[in-house]
Amino acid sequence: xxxxxxxxxxxxxxxxAVAGPLVEPPASLAGLTIGVLDxxxxxxxxxxxxxxxxxxxxxxxxxxxxxxxxVGSLAPEEQVAxxxxxxxxxxxxxxxCAGCCSCSVQDAIAIERRGVxxxxxxxxxxxxxxxxxxxxxxxxxxxxxxxxxxxASCTDEELDGRVDRALAQILExxxx
Amino acid sequence: MQLxxxxxxxSSDDVQEFFLQRGWSDGLPVVxxxxxxxxxxxxxxxxxxxxxxxxxPEQAREVTVEKLAINAVMAGARAEYMDVLVAAVVxxxxxxxxxxxxxxxxxxxxxxxxxxxxxQRIALNSxxxxxxxxxxxxxxxxRAIRLLxxxxxxxxxxxxxxxxxxxxxxxxxxxxxxxxxSPWEPVHADRGVxxxxxxxxxxxxxxxxxxxxxxxxxxxxxxxxxxxxxxPSHFTGGGxxxxxxxxxxxxxxxxxxxxxxxxxxxxxxARRTLTSLRRAGRLSGPVGADEDTVERTVVPRPxxxxxxxxxxxxxxxxxxxxxxxxxxxxxxVTVPLDLATAPDLEGAVADLTHPGAxxxxxxxxxGEASS
Numbered sequence: 001x002x003x004x005x006x007x008x009x010x011x012x013x014x015x016x017a018v019a020g021p022l023v024e025p026p027a028s029l030a031g032l033t034i035g036v037l038d039x040x041x042x043x044x045x046x047x048x049x050x051x052x053x054x055x056x057x058x059x060x061x062x063x064x065x066x067x068x069x070x071v072g073s074l075a076p077e078e079q080v081a082x083x084x085x086x087x088x089x090x091x092x093x094x095x096x097c098a099g100c101c102s103c104s105v106q107d108a109i110a111i112e113r114r115g116v117x118x119x120x121x122x123x124x125x126x127x128x129x130x131x132x133x134x135x136x137x138x139x140x141x142x143x144x145x146x147x148x149x150x151x152a153s154c155t156d157e158e159l160d161g162r163v164d165r166a167l168a169q170i171l172e173x174x175x176x
Numbered sequence: 177m178q179l180x181x182x183x184x185x186x187s188s189d190d191v192q193e194f195f196l197q198r199g200w201s202d203g204l205p206v207v208x209x210x211x212x213x214x215x216x217x218x219x220x221x222x223x224x225x226x227x228x229x230x231x232x233p234e235q236a237r238e239v240t241v242e243k244l245a246i247n248a249v250m251a252g253a254r255a256e257y258m259d260v261l262v263a264a265v266v267x268x269x270x271x272x273x274x275x276x277x278x279x280x281x282x283x284x285x286x287x288x289x290x291x292x293x294x295x296q297r298i299a300l301n302s303x304x305x306x307x308x309x310x311x312x313x314x315x316x317x318x319r320a321i322r323l324l325x326x327x328x329x330x331x332x333x334x335x336x337x338x339x340x341x342x343x344x345x346x347x348x349x350x351x352x353x354x355x356x357x358s359p360w361e362p363v364h365a366d367r368g369v370x371x372x373x374x375x376x377x378x379x380x381x382x383x384x385x386x387x388x389x390x391x392x393x394x395x396x397x398x399x400x401x402x403x404x405x406x407x408p409s410h411f412t413g414g415g416x417x418x419x420x421x422x423x424x425x426x427x428x429x430x431x432x433x434x435x436x437x438x439x440x441x442x443x444x445x446a447r448r449t450l451t452s453l454r455r456a457g458r459l460s461g462p463v464g465a466d467e468d469t470v471e472r473t474v475v476p477r478p479x480x481x482x483x484x485x486x487x488x489x490x491x492x493x494x495x496x497x498x499x500x501x502x503x504x505x506x507x508x509v510t511v512p513l514d515l516a517t518a519p520d521l522e523g524a525v526a527d528l529t530h531p532g533a534x535x536x537x538x539x540x541x542x543g544e545a546s547s
Contacts, residue, residue: 072277099277
């Protein structure tokens with residue numbers, strides 16, 4: 001015999017969605033003070049240093065570089081506060097694993113919720129992970145800068161290619 | 177009782193497919209979580225459905241009693257297991273356990289170690305075929321935690337959980353301590369919980385490695401065998417869990433070894449030289465000068481080895497459960513069972529200094545010692 005059952009959704013509740021960007025991106029890279037939040041993944045320091053050099057060539061100044069104490073955890077409040085206090089724009093990543101990508105997305109959104117625009121860099125294999133993290137945080141359309149997976153085991157040459165691709169996407173959002 | 181989860185109407189013929197297609201099951205049939213069943217599970221711990229048991233800031237999510245109850249019903253658990261499940265989730269929510277990263281990366285499942293009088297009360301298996309099937313409480317408590325991880329904690333396989341291999345314990349990974357076979361106080365006694373009470377310890381564990389020594393009844397060779405089985409660990413710091421089989425435990429008891437002595441002995445024996453680690457590709461970089469004399473221990477300190485007694489008593493086996501790859505970023509956490517029904521649960525969830533935080537301070541770095 002067929003019965004009609006009422007069953008309850010076992011999944012997590014999702015925060016109410018915010019439409020559009022949290023903070024408008026700056027009009028130009030020129031003159032910006034940039035803070036870098038390195039999530040600590042292998043090669044993320046190399047990637048972010050090279051990206052910082054490219055941004056500096058466009059007139060920005062990388063004023064602060066911070067490495068998170070744990071790749072699989074959120075940035076501590078004091079690190080977020082320092083970046084928000086001292087930066088016009090925060091660049092963070094590289095989310096190239098499921099654990100660290102979710103955390104870096106939350107870090108970027110937390111920084112934007114405090115009024116400072118952020119650039120989140122993740123790899124192509126982590127876009128779904130990042131999208132789920134952003135949706136859970138109530139910003140389903142939060143923009144990502146996406147580079148080829150992976151970054152952790154890249155050669156220098158591969159790394160430079162990914163930096164170029166990241167820069168191009170940043171320039172689409174913030175003109176040089 | 178006011179439940180807030182979204183309801184759906186589905187025919188009993190279609191209900192299994194309904195859960196499978198949404199990615200809400202582990203691939204096995206589930207018990208449909210009807211509001212009546214879920215309400216009974218919530219009521220079993222005397223809590224409100226919306227009580228928060230754990231927060232996962234890395235995912236902007238929280239785990240409520242209602243979501244736990246839904247997943248526990250689906251797993252086929254009984255309402256009387258809810259206090260164990262609540263304690264397990266509170267433990268998993270402690271920052272030092274690192275629920276987010278251990279759920280979505282590496283090759284671990286939360287190993288639940290239940291200890292104290294509750295083991296008898298709900299007939300948890302602590303003996304033959306310890307990690308294996310056949311016992312309702314072990315099977316369904318572990319499965320409830322698994323479904324909860326998948327549905328609430330980001331552990332959707334292949335979607336956010338990108339583990340390369342995972343392991344079979346991700347279906348269910350729940351064991352109990354055998355108090356009768358143990359020469360020592362309950363495992364929770366050293367971890368901030370009343371020895372006379374019950375507790376749940378959670379530990380992000382890889383698949384168990386069998387340490388067989390059936391030929392010696394002396395503690396020394398048995399400890400050597402167990403220490404050798406610890407060597408596949410990742411050498412990234414953190415902890416290691418050793419389930420001492422009853423015959424091995426008896427050998428240790430005859431030698432007059434306390435639990436702390438056993439941990440100390442295993443710590444002393446479970447180590448490799450840097451040369452050996454590099455030659456095996458376990459550490460990057462070329463072999464350096466004098467590295468033959470520098471040893472790295474499996475864990476930074478003896479107290480990072482969690483020792484308990486369980487398993488069948490006919491053969492000389494112990495089991496080593498290596499820790500998650502992230503080392504000290506996830507450590508075992510013990511929570512007293514009575515926290516599940518305590519009036520100050522919300523405070524305990526928020527208060528990291530509560531005795532429920534359990535265990536030892538996180539150990540910082542991989543250990544090194546000169547030989």
